[in-house]
Each structure stands twice: as C-alpha cells, then as structure tokens.
Amino acid sequence: MADVDNLVRESLQRRAAEAPGGDWLLAAVHARSDRLRRRRRIWARSMTGLAVALLIGAVPAAAQLVSPDSRVANPGPGTVSASVRTDPDPTPSNPTPTASATAPGLTTTASPLRLAAPAYPTPSFPLRPDPATGLPRGGLKTPVITLDSGALQGFFEARDGQAGADVTIVVTAQRPTFGAAAGPVSETDRQVRGHPGTLRTVAVSPANQLNLYWQESATQWVQVRTDDTFSNAEVVTFANALSAAALPLDVGLRLDLAPVGLVLDTAAPSRLALRPGDVPAGAAPTPTVVCTLYDTRPLSGTAVNVGSYRAAITRTASGVELAVTVDDRGVTLLVEVSAQYPISDADLIRFAAGVHLTDRAESQRR
Amino acid sequence: MAGIDRGARVTDGFDAFVVGRGPALLRFAYVLCGNRHLAEDLVQEVLARLHLQWKRIERMQAPEAYVRTAVVRQYLSWRRRRASTEQIVAELPDRIDPNNLEQELVARDEVWALLSVLPRAQRAVLVLRFYGDLNDDEIATLLGCAQPTVRAHASRALARLRSVIQAKPTVEVDRG
Numbered sequence: 035m036a037d038v039d040n041l042v043r044e045s046l047q048r049r050a051a052e053a054p055g056g057d058w059l060l061a062a063v064h065a066r067s068d069r070l071r072r073r074r075r076i077w078a079r080s081m082t083g084l085a086v087a088l089l090i091g092a093v094p095a096a097a098q099l100v101s102p103d104s105r106v107a108n109p110g111p112g113t114v115s116a117s118v119r120t121d122p123d124p125t126p127s128n129p130t131p132t133a134s135a136t137a138p139g140l141t142t143t144a145s146p147l148r149l150a151a152p153a154y155p156t157p158s159f160p161l162r163p164d165p166a167t168g169l170p171r172g173g174l175k176t177p178v179i180t181l182d183s184g185a186l187q188g189f190f191e192a193r194d195g196q197a198g199a200d201v202t203i204v205v206t207a208q209r210p211t212f213g214a215a216a217g218p219v220s221e222t223d224r225q226v227r228g229h230p231g232t233l234r235t236v237a238v239s240p241a242n243q244l245n246l247y248w249q250e251s252a253t254q255w256v257q258v259r260t261d262d263t264f265s266n267a268e269v270v271t272f273a274n275a276l277s278a279a280a281l282p283l284d285v286g287l288r289l290d291l292a293p294v295g296l297v298l299d300t301a302a303p304s305r306l307a308l309r310p311g312d313v314p315a316g317a318a319p320t321p322t323v324v325c326t327l328y329d330t331r332p333l334s335g336t337a338v339n340v341g342s343y344r345a346a347i348t349r350t351a352s353g354v355e356l357a358v359t360v361d362d363r364g365v366t367l368l369v370e371v372s373a374q375y376p377i378s379d380a381d382l383i384r385f386a387a388g389v390h391l392t393d394r395a396e397s398q399r400r
Numbered sequence: 401m402a403g404i405d406r407g408a409r410v411t412d413g414f415d416a417f418v419v420g421r422g423p424a425l426l427r428f429a430y431v432l433c434g435n436r437h438l439a440e441d442l443v444q445e446v447l448a449r450l451h452l453q454w455k456r457i458e459r460m461q462a463p464e465a466y467v468r469t470a471v472v473r474q475y476l477s478w479r480r481r482r483a484s485t486e487q488i489v490a491e492l493p494d495r496i497d498p499n500n501l502e503q504e505l506v507a508r509d510e511v512w513a514l515l516s517v518l519p520r521a522q523r524a525v526l527v528l529r530f531y532g533d534l535n536d537d538e539i540a541t542l543l544g545c546a547q548p549t550v551r552a553h554a555s556r557a558l559a560r561l562r563s564v565i566q567a568k569p570t571v572e573v574d575r576g
Contacts, residue, residue, distance in 0.1 A: 042526055
C-alpha cells in the first residue's frame with residue numbers, strides 16, 4: 035500500500051512545481067471579475083431578453099390594418115442623440131404591400147402596419163426602497179429601471195459590493211412562476227406589508243438566493259430578490275419599508291413612430307419591443323416589433339439607406355429584419371417585424387429613421 | 401462606472417490574498433486537473449466569482465480552505481460539463497496500450513500519466529489526500545459525500561494504479 039501512496043505523493047509534489055506562475059493572476063482575475071459583474075448588470079437590466087424568440091407564433095391581428103399614416107412626430111426636447119436620421123427627402127410611404135414586402139410563402143391576408151406617433155402608455159416603477167432601514171449595508175445606487183415582457187424591474191446595485199447586496203424588485207400583473215432552480219429550494223410563509231407572502235430560498239454557492247414575493251394588490255405582484263447577505267428577517271423589513279414612487283424607465287431607444295394598436299412590451303438600454311395591445315404581458319406569442327442594439331456587425335441582405343446610414347433588409351417566411359449600421363455610435367440597430375404584420379420596405383425604413391438612441395443606449399452581443 | 405469603484409475598494413484583502421496565495425492555488429489546481437491552461441482558467445474563474453463575496457469569505461476562519469473547496473467543486477463541475485468534448489476516460493483500461501504506455505514512460509512520470517485517466521472524483525480524492533494532506537473526514541466534508549465514499553474512491557484509485565504499475569513489466573517497451 036505504502037509504495038503506491040508514496041509514488042502518488044511524490045509525483046503530485048514534483049509536478050506541482052510545473053504549475054503556471056501567478057504573476058499575471060491578479061490582473062486576470064480582476065478582468066474576469068469585471069466581466070462577470072457587467073454580465074450580471076446586463077442580465078438584471080434586460081432580464082435576458084434573449085427569451086424573446088422573435089417573429090414566431092400566431093399573433094392576433096390587433097394592429098389597425100389601414101393605409102399608412104405619414105405623420106412623423108418631432109423629436110421631443112431633451113433627446114440626446116438622434117442617431118438614425120431621416121432622409122432629407124424621405125422615400126414616400128408605400129400604401130400597399132409590394133412584392134418584396136410579403137414574405138415568401140406567407141399566406142397571411144393582413145395589411146401593412148399603420149405608423150403613427152406612439153400613443154401607448156409608458157409605465158413607471160411604483161416602488162422605492164427606504165434608506166432609513168439601513169438595508170443593505172452601505173446603501174443602494176440609483177436604480178436601473180426596465181420593462182421586460184411587461185414586467186417592471188428595478189435593479190438596485192449595492193454601493194458596498196462586499197458588505198451590501200444588490201436588490202432587484204420585480205413588479206408583474208401575474209403571480210411569479212419559477213423554472214428549474216440551481217439548487218435546493220425552500221419556501222416559508224411571511225407576512226409582508228399586510229399581505230401573505232412567501233420567502234423562497236435557493237441554496238447555491240457562494241450565496242443563497244432569496245426571493246420574497248407577495249400580492250400587493252389585485253393587479254400587482256411584487257418580488258424582492260437578493261442574496262443571503264440579507265437575513266430572512268431583513269428581507270421582510272426591506273420589503274415592508276418600500277414606499278410608493280414613480281421612477282422612470284431607463285430606455286435606450288425612443289420612437290418617433292409606432293404601429294397603431296401595439297403597446298410597449300420591453301424597454302431597456304439595448305432593446306425596445308412592442309406587442310399587440312390585446313395580448314397579455316408575458317404571454318406567447320412574442321412581441322411583434324422589436325428594436326435591438328447590437329455591437330457592430332456586418333450587413334447582409336438587400337442594401338438600403340436609412341438617412342445617411344447604411345442598412346440592409348432581409349425577408350424570410352417569419353418576418354422582416356432591417357439592420358442599420360449606426361457608425362457614429364458603433365452599434366447596429368436591428369428592427370424586426372413579424373410576418374403577421376406585413377410592412378413595406380419604405381415604411382420599415384421610415385420607422386427605423388424614427389428610432390433614436392438616448393444617452394442610456396447600450397449595445398449587446400448576439 | 402460603479403464597477404470601477406467597487407473594484408478599487410476590494411483591492412485590500414482580496415488582492416493581498418491573490419498575490420500571496422495565488423501561486424499555491426495554481427499549483428493545487430494544476431495537480432488537480434493535470435493541465436496548465438485548465439488550471440489557470442479554473443483558478444481565475446473561482447477567484448473572479450468569489451471576488452464580490454470576499455468580505456464575507458475573509459471573515460471565515462479559513463478563507464483559503466473555502467477557496468480550495470470552490471476550486472475542487474468547480475473542477476468537478478467543469479469536468480462534467482466538458483465530458484462530451486474532452487473524452488474523459490471514466491475507467492482505467494485493464495491493460496495499458498503499449499503505444500500509450502511508451503509515451504507515458506517517455507514522459508518519465510508514469511504515476512502522473514496514470515492519474516490523468518482516473519475518474520475525476522477518484523483523482524480529486526487522491527490529490528486532497530496526498531497533496532492537500534487532508535484526512536478522509538475533511539475530504540468527505542469538502543466533497544459533500546460520506547466518509548465511506550471517500551475511502552471507496554481512494555481504494556479503487558490506488559488499486560487500479562497498483563495493478564497497472566505491477567503489470568508494467570509485461571508491457572515494458574524498448575526505449576533504447
């Protein structure tokens with residue numbers, strides 16, 4: 035026995051000397067840590083809008099299907115940058131779908147979307163933490179407020195990354211549902227703000243994830259998500275101290291034009307999506323019109339211009355994409371419209387020309 | 401940016417730990433996985449993930465033990481995830497192929513080569529026992545399994561190593 039034991043011990047100790055040195059380690063760890071943190075913040079902001087499988091599913095024809103409206107709203111005051119400019123002599127709208135406006139193989143009888151100045155309501159975030167609780171330690175930074183698939187989300191980053199903990203508050207119309215957990219789950223009943231609530235704990239390393247949720251009103255469910263830097267009692271204290279607020283969305287894109295009948299479904303620094311007004315938030319099918327900012331990428335498809343920017347249109351059976359290279363911001367704006375809502379090239383370009391990047395705009399990788 | 405502020409604050413204890421104990425962690429990761437690049441990746445990943453929790457970890461009685469535990473678990477987890485592409489050999493062959501053995505003998509460390517084809521859990525137990533100098537109880541706690549499981553892993557691993565080493569003369573190759 036001892037013979038093999040010794041061989042293993044000696045081998046491991048001898049080979050350990052061949053391990054890589056650690057001169058570079060600190061910088062590499064910091065770089066990776068920063069990447070992880072950025073990824074986490076992006077996740078929190080957009081709630082991984084990748085779940086939006088665009089341009090599929092049968093969407094009820096909620097939008098008005100009439101001839102195009104040529105009205106174009108003026109950019110409002112305070113617009114930081116109108117990166118996608120309208121042509122000096124914009125291409126006139128096409129009142130009827132052209133051959134190129136209908137996806138190959140598509141049998142829909144729908145008519146083009148009608149574009150008009152956006153009339154949908156823009157929600158605000160209804161809750162604000164109370165700093166008087168002293169939770170978390172070190173306090174919270176100015177939140178990032180986003181709307182994702184109809185769910186309002188406030189990401190409150192801890193000022194103290196070690197003693198504090200980030201808090202995400204999610205407000206939805208429906209009771210939250212949970213997918214597969216990354217670890218063992220336990221749930222306990224808690225009284226929150228006079229309502230019965232549930233504290234859900236997912237045991238994962240290095241910190242257990244806590245989610246306290248309750249029904250605040252007939253149409254409002256609230257979740258407070260954090261980690262076990264908070265004690266269970268502190269999560270309840272934090273939730274009990276939330277006060278009413280009207281925090282504005284952090285939107286990266288602003289529209290001059292929007293299809294009539296669609297409402298805001300997702301609004302985040304890198305994404306804006308619209309869904310039919312009669313489709314409940316979070317329900318399939320997915321949004322009808324989606325605008326996303328990506329890191330600059332090559333164009334493919336039929337070359338067109340959106341204002342002074344190079345762009346390309348690609349039509350498929352599932353819908354149409356217009357990619358616009360916004361050189362001066364180093365991003366590509368991708369506009370996607372479902373096949374259930376045929377839109378002419380001219381109207382698609384007109385819509386894209388009315389998409390403005392705000393100072394909160396951020397691109398994402400695809 | 402918030403991230404920069406936070407990064408600047410954590411430099412105290414965390415940076416000192418990485419500078420002071422990083423080389424030892426790399427050695428530990430290297431003997432655990434047997435690959436320099438994987439060892440670097442393993443340690444970077446674990447430290448980066450623990451970075452934000454460092455204040456709490458620092459307050460522990462043995463922060464380095466916690467980090468080593470995280471390295472082991474990350475290693476086991478990675479090996480599972482990458483199993484389809486890395487072609488991990490789950491069990492040692494009954495006899496080493498003479499051609500492979502020749503390469504391993506040329507590498508002048510037969511045991512090291514044999515460790516590389518042990519199942520991951522068996523290798524981890526041997527590393528923790530013979531390199532980490534942990535007893536079975538400590539290894540069981542670290543791996544989240546029972547002591548008999550640790551003993552079984554160690555016993556099987558050593559038995560297999562022994563059987564191959566003893567079989568070596570039958571497949572000795574001409575290195576001249």
